[in-house]
Amino acid sequence: MSQAETGDSKDMLLSARGVFKTFGLNAVLKGIDLNVGKGEVLALIGGNGAGKSTLMKIIMGIYQPDEGELRVAGEKMNSFKPSAALAKGIYMVPQEPMLFPNMTVEENVLIGFKENTGTLRKRLVQIMDDIGWRLDLTRKAMSLSIAEQQLVELLRGLLRNARVLILDEPTSALTFDEVESLFKIVQDLKEKGIGIIYITHRLAEVFQIATHVAIMRDGVITLRGKVADFTREMLVKGLLPPNMDESEMKENGGSGCTINYEGLKPVFELQNYSGYGFEDINLKIYRERYWEWPGLWGPDERNWQLPYLEGIRSSRGRPFWTAGM
Numbered sequence: 001m002s003q004a005e006t007g008d009s010k011d012m013l014l015s016a017r018g019v020f021k022t023f024g025l026n027a028v029l030k031g032i033d034l035n036v037g038k039g040e041v042l043a044l045i046g047g048n049g050a051g052k053s054t055l056m057k058i059i060m061g062i063y064q065p066d067e068g069e070l071r072v073a074g075e076k077m078n079s080f081k082p083s084a085a086l087a088k089g090i091y092m093v094p095q096e097p098m099l100f101p102n103m104t105v106e107e108n109v110l111i112g113f114k115e116n117t118g119t120l121r122k123r124l125v126q127i128m129d130d131i132g133w134r135l136d137l138t139r140k141a142m143s144l145s146i147a148e149q150q151l152v153e154l155l156r157g158l159l160r161n162a163r164v165l166i167l168d169e170p171t172s173a174l175t176f177d178e179v180e181s182l183f184k185i186v187q188d189l190k191e192k193g194i195g196i197i198y199i200t201h202r203l204a205e206v207f208q209i210a211t212h213v214a215i216m217r218d219g220v221i222t223l224r225g226k227v228a229d230f231t232r233e234m235l236v237k238g239l240l241p242p243n244m245d246e247s248e249m250k251e252n253g254g255s256g257c258t259i260n261y262e263g264l265k266p267v268f269e270l271q272n273y274s275g276y277g278f279e280d281i282n283l284k285i286y287r288e289r290y291w292e293w294p295g296l297w298g299p300d301e302r303n304w305q306l307p308y309l310e311g312i313r314s315s316r317g318r319p320f321w322t323a324g325m
């Protein structure tokens with residue numbers, strides 16, 4: 001096994017070995033091995049309930065693993081506590097930013113630091129200059145867009161000299177321009193040697209910004225390697241249950257359902273609908289039918305697409321609301 005695979009290399013910022021976690025009778029993580037090196041962006045993808053967030057919470061010291069070992073820059077973590085993870089330079093930007101709405105940007109970023117505020121403020125301004133995204137430090141958090149709130153979360157991590165950043169579905173609530181800005185920041189952090197774990201449901205993002213990819217299914221990493229070694233089709237295949245291919249998924253609507261739709265009129269229809277992160281979606285919704293969105297998206301993705309369905313953002317194709325709604 002190579003150094004990169006064992007996680008023993010000096011450039012290996014984070015390595016997890018044989019991580020197991022069970023909730024009650026539910027075995028959620030079944031022996032996870034994962035590495036993140038300096039300047040690597042590891043895209044972690046996998047269906048809902050695969051165990052991605054559980055693994056991140058273990059890395060952040062929020063959950064204790066039943067078994068397994070974590071090393072940061074080669075040093076073994078002896079305790080699983082958020083303070084220990086922070087002290088080692090691991091920081092997670094949660095999908096839903098957790099800011100104090102009545103506090104300013106500066107107060108939200110500096111909270112928990114013991115150093116002199118003036119010195120910290122200078123460093124904060126320097127970090128913002130470096131990443132090229134300036135925020136008015138006196139603004140109240142409640143007036144910030146989701147993208148700006150995520151930036152505040154990111155600044156909290158960077159001010160703590162994070163060496164490993166975890167971004168949990170960071171683009172799910174962002175506009176096209178904001179996604180572009182975020183990608184520039186990720187690129188910049190990568191060049192500075194920070195290791196990033198980037199959780200996403202969007203395969204296109206894997207090819208846009210990640211250097212490495214890992215697929216998680218049912219608590220196991222089923223595929224991993226350099227992004228350059230994979231095609232989209234290989235990743236889709238890796239995400240599907242064994243013995244199922246993409247064409248099969250399209251044919252049976254993704255859920256194996258066998259409802260006869262003959263003679264039924266859809267109440268809502270999408271034809272060749274496209275936008276950021278999805279393309280050429282064709283969909284029909286019938287009255288009084290249980291409907292599950294087929295495909296590889298999670299519930300958050302569905303929420304995120306609602307503005308498209310309501311026509312707020314420009315996209316290709318259009319929705320049809322038919323009689324009876």
Ligand SMILES: Nc1ncnc2c1ncn2[C@@H]1O[C@H](COP(=O)(O)OP(=O)(O)OP(=O)(O)O)[C@@H](O)[C@H]1O
Nearest residue numbers: 023026028046047048049050051052053054055298
């Ligand atoms: N605190 C908990 N107590 C009990 N079960 C839990 C807990 N947290 C997670 N689980 C279970 O662990 C499994 C993995 O959940 P997890 O949130 O890690 O998945 P995920 O890959 O992040 O999914 P998603 O893409 O939907 O965010 C699920 O079956 C979930 O119900």
Ligand SMILES: [Mg+2]
Nearest residue numbers: 049052053054
């Ligand atoms: Mg999750």
